[in-house]
Amino acid sequence: MNFLDIVSSFGIFSITLPQAIMLIVGLLLLYLAINKKFEPLLLLPIGFGAILTNIPEIGLSLSPIERLIYENKTEDIQILTSMLGLEVAQLSEYLKAASYLELSNINSLSIDIGYKPGILYTFYNVAIGSGVAPLLIFMGVGAMTDFGPLLANPKTLILGAAAQFGIFATVIGALLLDHYGVISFTLKQAAATGIIGGADGPTAIYVSSILAPELLGAIAVAAYSYMALVPLIQPPIMRALTTDKERVIEMVQLREVSQKEKIIFPISLLLIVGLLLPSAAPLLGMLCLGNLMKESLVVERLSEVAQNSLINIVTIFLGLSVGSKLAADKFLTPETLGILLLGIVAFAIGTASGILVAKLMNVLSKNKVNPLIGAAGVSAVPMAARVANKVGLEYNSQNYLLMHAMGPNIAGVIGSAVAAGVMIKFLA
Amino acid sequence: MNFLDIVSSFGIFSITLPQAIMLIVGLLLLYLAINKKFEPLLLLPIGFGAILTNIPEIGLSLSPIERLIYENKTEDIQILTSMLGLEVAQLSEYLKAASYLELSNINSLSIDIGYKPGILYTFYNVAIGSGVAPLLIFMGVGAMTDFGPLLANPKTLILGAAAQFGIFATVIGALLLDHYGVISFTLKQAAATGIIGGADGPTAIYVSSILAPELLGAIAVAAYSYMALVPLIQPPIMRALTTDKERVIEMVQLREVSQKEKIIFPISLLLIVGLLLPSAAPLLGMLCLGNLMKESLVVERLSEVAQNSLINIVTIFLGLSVGSKLAADKFLTPETLGILLLGIVAFAIGTASGILVAKLMNVLSKNKVNPLIGAAGVSAVPMAARVANKVGLEYNSQNYLLMHAMGPNIAGVIGSAVAAGVMIKFLA
Amino acid sequence: MNFLDIVSSFGIFSITLPQAIMLIVGLLLLYLAINKKFEPLLLLPIGFGAILTNIPEIGLSLSPIERLIYENKTEDIQILTSMLGLEVAQLSEYLKAASYLELSNINSLSIDIGYKPGILYTFYNVAIGSGVAPLLIFMGVGAMTDFGPLLANPKTLILGAAAQFGIFATVIGALLLDHYGVISFTLKQAAATGIIGGADGPTAIYVSSILAPELLGAIAVAAYSYMALVPLIQPPIMRALTTDKERVIEMVQLREVSQKEKIIFPISLLLIVGLLLPSAAPLLGMLCLGNLMKESLVVERLSEVAQNSLINIVTIFLGLSVGSKLAADKFLTPETLGILLLGIVAFAIGTASGILVAKLMNVLSKNKVNPLIGAAGVSAVPMAARVANKVGLEYNSQNYLLMHAMGPNIAGVIGSAVAAGVMIKFLA
């Protein structure tokens, strides 16, 4: 072995152009996370995971069989195909048709031949494949959320429902792109794309891991990026759809909510979801569990760990796992472009729906709501509520809408989890 | 699809009566945990898990094959049976006789057909099926326990031994119920039921997960509920079995225990369990590890995490996993009634045994012990020690028995882990 | 059953001499950890794990099939062999030749026959077998490390490179022992042994888990023990290889390093490793991730949990898992003796190389470095840097070398991870 051999074996000489592009995408995500503070808790590990995933040669996000094929050593492929009793040419057909059990056996064989699962592949399976990580994040979110503003003015829940129209309109949008042959989407893929409009990271990851894991990377990146961009996306729509008179509406001060109401709420939400839409029960159930741990005041140890150590640990793995889905061959596709496009449409339609339904409510009820808080119904907690507050202050410097906007804002989390449940129920 | 179809597909229309009853049981557990502060750290997640488990349609605590059977779609069952080369009618027989390997294959096939494992099923397997969660709880308990009072007065260990009679007497009780045809118990089930008398949650869960996982839900609920009820269960027995003269006995002040003794204790306990009763080594070993981390003073980072973040995280999963065993068809059985009945008997006999042996020790030794501390031998740390202290103060307002009762109290933890080891050794 | 039967069934009567010796080894490790404060964070759980592993009868570190064979019940072995269609005598041959898939099936069969995996076996597989634990430790180390001193004086990286000669010289040493028939080592085993010279626990564990898991216990024990012994091993070598004049060299004060440089460093390190030596990317990547989380200042929650709860939890499991590799039959071998011997040689050569290259640099450059800091290039962070500082102060009481020594010290971590990557690339 001479030194030239060593140098020529460096990873850089086997990098593909798509991998190089994805390294830059990963760096861009790090830049957005660190310099622009775009949802850094997620985008930093996602960007880092994207870089790790696209490091040449090593296939950190690949399963054993995928690594075997990626490394493409004739000898090893022959060993595998002879073990399976196949011709080499038949392998890719066989793999496409393979059942879960067969795949698991093929992976075992590949391990025998010397291909271990990539570490990010392991992280993905444990954290997202199992569904555990988004659920634990939801538990932590529940333990951090004060449902008080929502309980004080429950009719703002309507706004959290309305904004979910962004989700379903986007599904239709994706199907139209497919219909006109622009970008092809299956119904499952369209649904998973639509959920970006839920403006809720764990929900988007949970749904896409079930309906369209191949798009999970793009969907999660779009969801978190647009959530960070809410202060840019929403205000123009808010201004376009409201009159000056509406924007200065001052809302009735929120009543005090008793601790008992706060304890009963997660329990009744759990029962309603359990009895109406069981497919939404994992997501909303964990949200309720976290919130009940917080509000019950009898398990402070558990509440504390759920909203600190546990959610932080899970966030690291969730981010890296999402990053593992940013492999060049899966991310650099027309679908990703479509998802990025549709995602911003979803946010816009959701924002508009929330505002318009708020205006409709004002027509029907004498207790006026400021339609700006309707925009907070998309969720993107707490960013969208802050945006509503900020825009409100621009027109009436005494009008603090923050607490009022928190109601639809949190309702939007519930609303998109319900939408997710509907999708899982009918499509999974 | 019309809206009536949607409404009629709501979960509430497919709920079974047993499931509805179990939802109420879950709510009852939440009520006990939150309003009555019954061991809320466990009973809150257990109650919550019970509700999740009994949500209709979705089978959150079921394995893939169990979900396939629960959802009962003719088509899917036919696919599975044809894959297995069976008639549909043969399936249930086949499943009953299936080996671990066959079951694991059947589950893979069910995943292929579209049935993922329920999230609580996953939690149960990882947390309890593997044995890890109760062991980590024990490690945390070790890191939180000061064995000082026990080391200062080691003869109180005898009381911690005596109280374990409640365990074995209950085994006989269960077998008598079986013998007279009231409720049928196997020897393993009787043993797992008896361990409730150990008044130690992780031990009860660990043993029943090995000997009788089908009863784990009822056993854990009984164990934690009765531990919370110790202030009601024990005092009448304590008063009945002691004289006024005995109850006012003041005990010799405990000597100081050096740090070296505290370091050596977990190590010597580990060696004794390793050389006498290896089957108790996982439980007691982890207790010793936690305690050694605490007392060695050289690994404060590890001790701190074991008694905070780690035990709290594990407690959440342990509780939900126990809740997963409260499925209607497994909980609403005569065995559960028997377990609830036998559990309280176990506590009562354990309490009585501790007190009576304390009285016997007073006959044989000149250094008198207050027999009230014998009741603390059942463990239920630290509740039973507090009860002994409180009852003692009722009769002699200067007589603080708390520290003296901590000795048998902690000894009771060791004693029931030894009893658990014997059961596992002879029955597993 | 009479009481004599019970007593004669005690574990102590089935202990083997090697197991008894290993119990003493375990106690010795605990003694070193607690009384001598030898890397207690690792050696305490390792020692404890060693004791648990060598408890007779129960096989806590064995797989199901290993437990079946260890317990050696004729009946169960016959059941297994008949299931496999083998003669009893053929079993051990069959197991030796078994593929990963076959072994996994045999383990399933053994579970069916009643042999569960030992708890330490489970810990090992999850923590080390998967590669996760050393990587998470590295992430935590990254989140705790300030690369400032290295960035301020990058040429000290050369010293961190030089000291890795200890690693490769030791590989040759091991092969020479093999060559002359003293102790037999394969190339993989020699490489894994050499990595002890990296003076970096997680790297040693990571490499040996891949190249020579059968030696992992001895290698990890040697690595951590010698790291603790650095204050004894290094000073004589440092004195022997430096002149009085060299030892008093005062170095130029380190420049301030901007936060931007600190942010860019882990990213550029990640890219360099990704493009040059992908096989080192898991280790160095996680180091970079931890450091980026720290330095980016935008994800303090994640940085905090990585360097506290998460690393502490992982350390407990890592230590116990390493301890699981201290089973008598695997540890009490000539290889272990060889490893202990070669390990100290590796430290000595690494130290010497660092010092000598520092002297060489002084010949070539006008900006003099104190050659004592070359010794810190072995890593053993931060012990070796402290030793350099201390020896420096002995000769010049105003000469604080600590910050200067941190550069090569941290560079040594990177250097040995690169060496690890080379080994994995060519040998795995």
Place this chain on the structure above:
Amino acid sequence: MSALLSQGIDLMLSGMFTVFLFLCLLIVSINTFAYLLKEKTNHLPSSFVKKDNVIGNDHLKIIKAIGVRIQNEK
């Protein structure tokens, strides 16, 4: 209209219907419990209610303060 599009519209209709129904049920549930719990606490003296208002003003101040900080942050 293609089958796929029509399935998508079905999904949209059932989705939005369920979301609204769900959140409306939640409103009913919240109002019911608020009413039931109010019933129970109605026996409090009116002075307590006044005090509540004072707290309310504090609350308002806090909200304004938060708002100002948020504004400055942006």
Place this chain on the structure above:
Amino acid sequence: MSALLSQGIDLMLSGMFTVFLFLCLLIVSINTFAYLLKEKTNHLPSSFVKKDNVIGNDHLKIIKAIGVRIQNEK
């Protein structure tokens, strides 16, 4: 007596025997180490031992205080 019952009684006997034997061995071990370590620290000046007693009294006070708090809690 049924076989099952007799097995149960066997389990009880061996269980209680082992529990008692185990905890008695633990007592022996504790006492042994307490004795051995006492031996070593016996050379301390008597003033140190007195101080120890003072600590003991503090200890008692603390225990009482804890007791009072617990009583109030209940």
Place this chain on the structure above:
Amino acid sequence: MSALLSQGIDLMLSGMFTVFLFLCLLIVSINTFAYLLKEKTNHLPSSFVKKDNVIGNDHLKIIKAIGVRIQNEK
């Protein structure tokens, strides 16, 4: 020389070569970025740089203090 030994020497050569190359590249990268970032911050007023020196002295004091503590610890 046996094949195994020769493989070992190959491993040593390629290992040390890679380690040095790697760390040298890292030096280049560090120096490059340090230079690039310095460029950008060169426009700062000289008073800022002076202040920097003052901080530097503080830094030195801290290092000494740390050193003393470490010495005492040992």
